[in-house]
Amino acid sequence: MLEQAKRRADLGALIVEKGALLINPPMLLAANPFFDLAGEELGRRLLLTTGNNDVEYCLRPEFTLPIAKEFLLAKEKNQHGAAFGYLGPIFRQRAEGPVEFTQLGLEILGKADADAALEKVFDFAIKAIEIYDFKPKIRLGSVAIFEALLANVDIPDVWRPRIRHRFGQPEAMARLLERLADPHGTKAGAIPWKKDELILAISDQMLAASLSLTGSRSPEEIANRYFEKQELAASNVPEKTLKTLKQYLAVKGDALAMLNLVEKSAFDYGLDISAPIKRLITHVKLLQQKHNIKDIEFDASFSPRLDYYTGIVFQMIITGNVAASGGEYDRLLQRLGSDKPLNASGCSIWIDRLEEEKAK
Amino acid sequence: MNKLVLAVPSKGRLEELTREAFAKVGMKIMRPQGVRSYAGNLQGFDDVIVRFLPAGEIARELIHGTIDIGITGEDLIHESLENGAAAVIFAQKLGFGNADVVVGVPDAWIDVKHMRDLSDVASDFRAKHGRWLRVATKYIHLTRKFFADNGIAEYRIVQSVGATEAAPATGAADLIVDITSTGATLKANGLRILDDGVMLKSEANLIISRTANWNDEKNQILQKILLKIGAEIKEI
Numbered sequence: 001m002l003e004q005a006k007r008r009a010d011l012g013a014l015i016v017e018k019g020a021l022l023i024n025p026p027m028l029l030a031a032n033p034f035f036d037l038a039g040e041e042l043g044r045r046l047l048l049t050t051g052n053n054d055v056e057y058c059l060r061p062e063f064t065l066p067i068a069k070e071f072l073l074a075k076e077k078n079q080h081g082a083a084f085g086y087l088g089p090i091f092r093q094r095a096e097g098p099v100e101f102t103q104l105g106l107e108i109l110g111k112a113d114a115d116a117a118l119e120k121v122f123d124f125a126i127k128a129i130e131i132y133d134f135k136p137k138i139r140l141g142s143v144a145i146f147e148a149l150l151a152n153v154d155i156p157d158v159w160r161p162r163i164r165h166r167f168g169q170p171e172a173m174a175r176l177l178e179r180l181a182d183p184h185g186t187k188a189g190a191i192p193w194k195k196d197e198l199i200l201a202i203s204d205q206m207l208a209a210s211l212s213l214t215g216s217r218s219p220e221e222i223a224n225r226y227f228e229k230q231e232l233a234a235s236n237v238p239e240k241t242l243k244t245l246k247q248y249l250a251v252k253g254d255a256l257a258m259l260n261l262v263e264k265s266a267f268d269y270g271l272d273i274s275a276p277i278k279r280l281i282t283h284v285k286l287l288q289q290k291h292n293i294k295d296i297e298f299d300a301s302f303s304p305r306l307d308y309y310t311g312i313v314f315q316m317i318i319t320g321n322v323a324a325s326g327g328e329y330d331r332l333l334q335r336l337g338s339d340k341p342l343n344a345s346g347c348s349i350w351i352d353r354l355e356e357e358k359a360k
Numbered sequence: 361m362n363k364l365v366l367a368v369p370s371k372g373r374l375e376e377l378t379r380e381a382f383a384k385v386g387m388k389i390m391r392p393q394g395v396r397s398y399a400g401n402l403q404g405f406d407d408v409i410v411r412f413l414p415a416g417e418i419a420r421e422l423i424h425g426t427i428d429i430g431i432t433g434e435d436l437i438h439e440s441l442e443n444g445a446a447a448v449i450f451a452q453k454l455g456f457g458n459a460d461v462v463v464g465v466p467d468a469w470i471d472v473k474h475m476r477d478l479s480d481v482a483s484d485f486r487a488k489h490g491r492w493l494r495v496a497t498k499y500i501h502l503t504r505k506f507f508a509d510n511g512i513a514e515y516r517i518v519q520s521v522g523a524t525e526a527a528p529a530t531g532a533a534d535l536i537v538d539i540t541s542t543g544a545t546l547k548a549n550g551l552r553i554l555d556d557g558v559m560l561k562s563e564a565n566l567i568i569s570r571t572a573n574w575n576d577e578k579n580q581i582l583q584k585i586l587l588k589i590g591a592e593i594k595e596i
Contacts, residue, residue, distance in 0.1 A: 017407040039492060041513050044442075044504050095443060133556040156483075163485040172479070179476060209550025217469065217481070217534065221488065225481070226471040257384060284376025305513060 004355060006066035008087070010131050010339035011351070012105050015085030018124050020106055021076040024083045031058040037065060037196045037335060038306055047098050048145035063105055064329075064346060068336055081111035081343070084122075087351075104128055105326075105348035109333065114343045115279070118312060118328060119286060125316055125324040125347045126291050136289045136316035137295040137325060140255055141302030141351060143167070143328075144311045145262070149248055152271040153241045158228055162244070168303035170249075177246060180237040197222045244269060251300040255284045258298040280312055308332040311345075319357055324349040362577040363407050365404065366585075367421065367430030370398065370412035374564060378431045379454040385588045407581050416440070418581035423447040425571030428578060429585070434497070435461050435539055442501045449568040452591035457564030459541040461499055462559030463506075466528050466535070467550050475510040475556050478535075482514040485534075492516040496527030497537035499559070506537075506559045525549040 017020050032055075035043050046058040061087045062067070071078055084107045089100050106124045108117040129136050146167055150160050159180065166173040193201070200218040208214075213219060247265075251258050263277045280298075287293045303313055304327070313327030326347025333342040368377045368389055387411055388403035400410035411427065413593045419436035421427045423444045431454065437444045466474050472478055485493040493515040497503050500517055507515060519534045525545050527533040539562070540546055543553060566581070566589055586593055 035516055036492070039513055039515060040504050040507070040517055043517075122516075161487065162480055162483045166511065169511055169513070175476075176479075176512060202468050202470065205550075206466065209466060211468065211550065212531055213468055215531045216466075217490075217527070219468070222469055222471055227483075229471055268514075351382065 005311075005359075007131050008351070011087055011128055013129070014124065014127055015087065015106070018083065018085065018106060019259050020083035020085035020108075023067060023086055024088060025060065025063060025068065025070065025086075026180060028057055029060055029066060032063060033336075034058060034061060037308075041305065045092045045094075047093060060089070061092055062090055063088075063103060063348065064107060064332070065088050065336075067107050067110065068332055068344070072333060072336055072338060075338075078110055081109060083108045095220060096108070102351040103348050104351050105346060107344070107346035109344050109346075110342045112343070113173050113331075114311070114328065115282070116239040117284065117343060118345045121326055121345050121347050122283070122287060122291070122314070125326065125349060126293070128349050129316060129318065129323055129354065131150075132352070132358045134318040134323070134357065135293065135316050137291055137297070139297050139299055139302060139315040139317060140280065140284070141299055141313045141327075142276060142280050142311070143303050143309050143313060145273060145280065146248070146300070146303070147310075148273040149245070149266070152273060153244055154238050155241050156228075156237070158234070159237065165214065165307060168301075170304045173249065173301070177242055180232075181242050182236075182240070185239070195223055195227060198226065207268075233271075244271075249301040251298070253297065255296040255298040256281065258300075259284065262300070276311070281313060300319075308335050310341075314347075316349075318354070321353055321357070323353050323357075324351070362575065363409050364429065364578050364581040364585075365409050365411060365427045365572075367411045367413050367418040367427045367432075368400070368404065369415045369418065371432060374431075374457055375412070378454070378536075378564070381454050381456070382589075385590070387585070387588055405581070405584070407577075408585070412547060419444070422567050422569040423571065424529075425569045425573065428569050428572045428574075429566065429582065431564055431566055432563065433457055433459070433562050434460070434565050435502070435560055437567065438502050439499050447571050449570060449571065449593055450565045451568050451586060451593050452566040454564045454566060457562075458563050459538050459539045460558050461502055461537065461560040461562060462543075462553045463559065464525070464536045464538060464540075464546045464551040464553055467552040469552075473555050475554060477514070478554065479510060479512045480513075482512050486514060493535070494518050494526050494533040495535055495537055496520040496524050496533030498536050499539070500522065502559050503537045522584060523556070525551060566591065 024056055031046055031048055046061050048058050050055055050056050051096050067084050071082060076255030087104045088356045090103050091100055106121055111117045121209055150163055166176050199219045202222050203213060251262055259277055259281050263274055266273045284296055303309060308329045308331040309327055310330040315322050316324040324347055330341045368378050371520045382389050390403055391397060391400040398412045402408040415432045416436050418430040418432040422430050423441050437448055472481060482493045495515055496518045498520055503517060520527055524536050526540040527536055540550055
């Protein structure tokens with residue numbers, strides 16, 4: 001018990017050492033912002049309660065969102081960025097019932113030097129794990145490389161965001177790529193409509209069903225996608241593109257070897273994606289040399305499912321379990337109301353897991 | 361107390377059809393105090409207590425084990441609790457109360473025929489409209505599971521208690537998940553079921569609670585009833 005308390009005190013000191021402000025957002029939070037940010041996926045894991053004002057609240061399921069909101073509220077004061085640290089309980093629904101976890105974390109928001117911020121996050125997570133005498137294995141992913149690849153391959157534009165949204169969901173991604181290779185169910189052929197006629201017909205049908213023409217999908221949007229489907233049936237996505245994407249997503253193994261391989265293949269294919277690859281290589285080398293981490297893996301298909309992640313993402317693993325996860329999420333602050341994307345990186349560390357493993 | 365508690369839907373077609381199904385195999389469900397009463401018995405089975413309860417209530421109590429066996433719709437078990445089905449055994453389908461839990465979209469969405477179309481629409485929706493695609497339903501657990509299985513993450517559920525099929529017209533949601541037996545109500549509201557949008561084919565079931573307090577005597581009574589109904593369950 002005493003040792004546990006001492007280690008937790010060390011964790012608190014680590015936050016201060018990183019020049020971060022220790023922050024403790026409320027335990028009871030409005031649920032809607034979490035649903036808005038992460039959808040039903042996180043929603044099903046919230047511990048919800050309804051106030052007598054009919055507003056839905058939840059017990060704090062994570063720290064990043066309330067901290068980012070706090071940051072944006074004091075935008076003027078924070079115009080040169082800020083770093084926050086936290087250590088406290090979060091609550092999630094699990095299959096077997098609600099569980100309380102202790103999470104430690106760091107959030108570096110709005111700092112101009114993204115590389116320095118990410119390096120600080122890596123350093124923080126490794127040091128926190130070292131307090132428990134473990135040396136983690138690191139699993140790296142890169143949203144930036146995948147987005148660059150997707151922007152470079154030959155494919156109708158409508159498919160780029162849809163493929164992007166499946167990144168981090170290997171099964172859904174595989175199904176989508178399969179579908180693009182063989183758009184069964186849609187028959188190519190002459191479309192019996194001119195687009196403006198079709199839009200009119202859809203409008204009539206919507207009005208007849210008392211649907212608003214502007215409140216949800218518009219007649220034009222429906223007609224556009226209808227045509228797009230027919231076009232897709234007429235001309236498939238180039239086989240080469242699908243092969244490139246599949247090949248890339250299957251890359252997994254020693255980070256330096258794999259990243260060099262990806263860079264070389266991309267060059268051979270004439271795809272310009274070397275900037276994000278080079279950036280990740282720099283960080284891998286830092287992890288090896290400065291932190292003396294041997295076991296570093298690059299997994300091309302690895303990403304958190306949330307679409308506000310942008311650059312490098314990671315997990316730190318001890319004895320087969322994820323002890324820390326984090327990365328860069330430059331779209332988060334924009335999603336929460338900032339008028340432009342702002343650099344953001346951070347991590348959260350599962351203290352209960354470290355304590356359990358330490359006790360073994 | 362070693363009597364077996366059997367829950368029967370308290371009103372409507374479900375009650376009638378349950379009584380008929382039991383009477384057909386020689387078990388007469390009695391409601392001696394009349395239709396307003398919640399207590400009854402099973403003729404010839406002195407050690408069975410019959411309780412008349414709303415179908416949703418039966419599902420909840422089966423999951424929590426406060427009744428031993430009951431007749432209700434499979435959909436209600438799934439909907440009462442995320443892992444509700446793990447707490448019960450579906451002993452016998454009874455051939456009535458058939459209804460499907462389905463995904464219904466506006467018929468005017470001529471480009472959306474399958475769940476894979478919906479996944480594209482969901483993916484594009486936020487960028488186009490600045491909000492999530494909204495699904496009105498009371499089947500929250502089933503919807504979340506079915507949508508996740510179909511790789512759809514970009515949507516929000518709008519809880520709906522009644523008249524779900526009106527949600528697209530009132531602007532409360534873009535599409536719905538609801539239960540339907542003939543599809544007529546959906547059609548009347550300008551909605552269409554997706555070709556692969558049937559999430560659950562439900563019917564009235566004789567359902568056994570795993571979480572109830574079972575002992576040898578109650579188990580023997582249960583076996584007698586199962587034998588009559590034509591179901592065979594050895595282990596609870």
